Amino acid sequence: MKTLEGVAASSGVGIGTVVVVAEPVLEYESTTVADVDAEKARLAGAIEAFKELNTQKADQIRDRVGDEEAAILEGHNLMISDPFMVAEMDKLIEGGTCAEDALTQICEMFATMFEAAEDDLTRQRASDVRDIRTGVLCELLGVEEVDISLVPAGSVIVIHDLVPSMTAGLNSDNVVGIVTEVGGMTSHSAILARALEIPAVLAVADVTTELAAGDQVVVNGIAGKVVLDPTEDVLHSAEVRREEFLQERAALQQLVGKPTETADGIQVELFGNIGSVSDAEAVVSHDGEGVGLFRTEFLFMESNAMPTEDEQFKAYQQAALILKGRPLIVRTLDIGGDKDIPYLGMEKEDNPFLGFRAVRYCLQRPDVFKVQLRALLRATAFGDIRIMIPLVTGVAELRQVRELVAECAAELKAEGTECNADVPVGVMIETPAAAIMADVLAEEADFFSIGTNDLTGYTMAADRGNDHVSYLYSTFDPAVLRSIKRVIEAGNEAGIMVGMCGEAAADPLLVPLWISFGLGEYSVSPSSILATRAAIGDWTKAAADEVAAKAMAAKTEPEVRAILESARKG
Ligand code: PEP
Numbered sequence: 001m002k003t004l005e006g007v008a009a010s011s012g013v014g015i016g017t018v019v020v021v022a023e024p025v026l027e028y029e030s031t032t033v034a035d036v037d038a039e040k041a042r043l044a045g046a047i048e049a050f051k052e053l054n055t056q057k058a059d060q061i062r063d064r065v066g067d068e069e070a071a072i073l074e075g076h077n078l079m080i081s082d083p084f085m086v087a088e089m090d091k092l093i094e095g096g097t098c099a100e101d102a103l104t105q106i107c108e109m110f111a112t113m114f115e116a117a118e119d120d121l122t123r124q125r126a127s128d129v130r131d132i133r134t135g136v137l138c139e140l141l142g143v144e145e146v147d148i149s150l151v152p153a154g155s156v157i158v159i160h161d162l163v164p165s166m167t168a169g170l171n172s173d174n175v176v177g178i179v180t181e182v183g184g185m186t187s188h189s190a191i192l193a194r195a196l197e198i199p200a201v202l203a204v205a206d207v208t209t210e211l212a213a214g215d216q217v218v219v220n221g222i223a224g225k226v227v228l229d230p231t232e233d234v235l236h237s238a239e240v241r242r243e244e245f246l247q248e249r250a251a252l253q254q255l256v257g258k259p260t261e262t263a264d265g266i267q268v269e270l271f272g273n274i275g276s277v278s279d280a281e282a283v284v285s286h287d288g289e290g291v292g293l294f295r296t297e298f299l300f301m302e303s304n305a306m307p308t309e310d311e312q313f314k315a316y317q318q319a320a321l322i323l324k325g326r327p328l329i330v331r332t333l334d335i336g337g338d339k340d341i342p343y344l345g346m347e348k349e350d351n352p353f354l355g356f357r358a359v360r361y362c363l364q365r366p367d368v369f370k371v372q373l374r375a376l377l378r379a380t381a382f383g384d385i386r387i388m389i390p391l392v393t394g395v396a397e398l399r400q401v402r403e404l405v406a407e408c409a410a411e412l413k414a415e416g417t418e419c420n421a422d423v424p425v426g427v428m429i430e431t432p433a434a435a436i437m438a439d440v441l442a443e444e445a446d447f448f449s450i451g452t453n454d455l456t457g458y459t460m461a462a463d464r465g466n467d468h469v470s471y472l473y474s475t476f477d478p479a480v481l482r483s484i485k486r487v488i489e490a491g492n493e494a495g496i497m498v499g500m501c502g503e504a505a506a507d508p509l510l511v512p513l514w515i516s517f518g519l520g521e522y523s524v525s526p527s528s529i530l531a532t533r534a535a536i537g538d539w540t541k542a543a544a545d546e547v548a549a550k551a552m553a554a555k556t557e558p559e560v561r562a563i564l565e566s567a568r569k570g
């Protein structure tokens with residue numbers, strides 16, 4: 001037996017079998033081919049194997065997800081069967097090029113050609129060709145690609161880093177635990193694991209080499225521990241802990257239908273964070289009062305091409321309909337940083353977290369942004385939709401977004417499409433610039449939502465995913481807490497709603513501070529909604545004020561944490 005430690009990133013206890021997911025290394029040395037026929041046959045064999053695997057995947061996906069998704073994979077088989085494409089690769093091989101290079105050059109040629117097309121549909125095929133290239137290259141190099149969506153029931157995924165684009169296929173039916181080498185509480189893999197209610201332990205050093213496929217492990221996402229080869233006793237206590245956890249979760253059910261209020265009756269709003277339409281159902285089933293953050297970039301990441309206006313409209317409309325009149329705060333595309341969307345062709349940057357991302361990208365790409373705004377405006381006819389802008393640094397960005405919203409609304413009106421041109425437009429406060437300018441922003445924004453995940457990182461100048469500086473990355477730091485307090489006060493003074501949609505909104509230790517500062521809305525992962533309602537109900541305003549006074553007088557992060565720990569309820 002061996003115990004590995006990491007960050008407890010998603011609660012619960014999972015007991016299962018390790019599947020190590022290696023990122024495929026697709027490196028090879030270009031060679032000059034002597035036996036042309038043999039090389040052509042090697043390529044043809046790889047293409048056949050790719051097609052076979054694709055057909056199997058399509059069948060499984062058809063059963064589990066649906067026809068449309070399966071058709072995408074079948075489309076790949078059709079594309080790679082195109083005689084012209086294959087003939088072009090063969091021609092290169094005849095000239096001495098190796099199969100790997102021939103495949104890469106021809107796929108790239110097609111991708112570039114598709115990218116230059118006028119119509120959306122053809123342009124979208126560029127990423128399909130690149131996917132095909134990766135798949136056939138894996139076959140040529142004998143590299144196995146693990147499809148997370150197809151792992152057997154009872155699997156514990158062990159991976160260096162679970163990047164957002166990989167997590168689209170994650171499924172709590174077959175994955176009972178997640179363990180990574182990097183990441184933290186606020187990394188997107190953690191956020192996703194919580195949304196799916198899969199126990200997760202992140203930042204476990206060297207875990208992809210410490211654990212091997214087939215190992216039996218216990219993933220304790222409450223304590224942040226992974227136990228390899230548990231003894232009978234440890235296994236038994238893990239099962240007991242898992243039961244307890246499930247019972248605690250069940251006990252929270254008594255709060256369903258109750259208002260979210262402090263012990264002395266101050267009501268606040270309690271919303272859920274979502275990354276997909278189906279998550280909106282989870283918000284409703286966990287008794288959330290609305291959605292405080294719809295991370296729309298996941299819609300973009302799940303597909304191989306930019307979702308069209310109609311596809312986006314349907315997603316927003318469906319989420320609004322599921323919420324039945326409850327507020328739906330939709331954040332506009334927040335890409336960049338750790339969230340890459342290959343088909344948008346963003347350039348690699350030296351400092352992606354300080355670079356061309358989120359609203360900065362959207363304002364310079366009205367062709368992408370207006371599609372989303374139009375889809376959102378059309379969806380306003382079906383619910384209480386509000387637009388939220390990520391990574392704002394000042395009012396100029398808010399004004400520009402408002403102009404584009406007005407432009408889109410006017411276009412839709414001229415086309416005879418109904419929409420709410422006065423849709424509320426709010427800003428995320430997640431940069432120090434926005435926090436410092438909160439009083440000015442509050443004059444023009446319809447609401448604030450504090451993104452503590454990024455605000456903590458940018459305030460402390462510490463990357464939220466970097467283990468070496470994780471000691472600095474803490475919302476408990478007095479610098480971050482002072483900033484949050486000022487933002488809430490500025491918003492409240494201006495009479496606009498101030499919410500919080502970063503992970504700190506669900507931290508029971510911090511809740512008394514939020515109550516004392518006057519936070520009006522909490523938006524947390526759906527699985528944390530009822531626990532947050534319970535945490536808020538534990539405090540009176542007076543008791544919260546007393547703790548806040550002590551915590552805000554502290555000068556260092558550990559002092560703040562100690563004060564909040566000693567005031568912990570329950
Ligand atoms: C945040 O930064 O706090 C936030 C909610 O946004 P994201 O985690 O998606 O960056």
Ligand code: MG
Nearest residue numbers: 430451453454
């Ligand atoms: Mg953010």
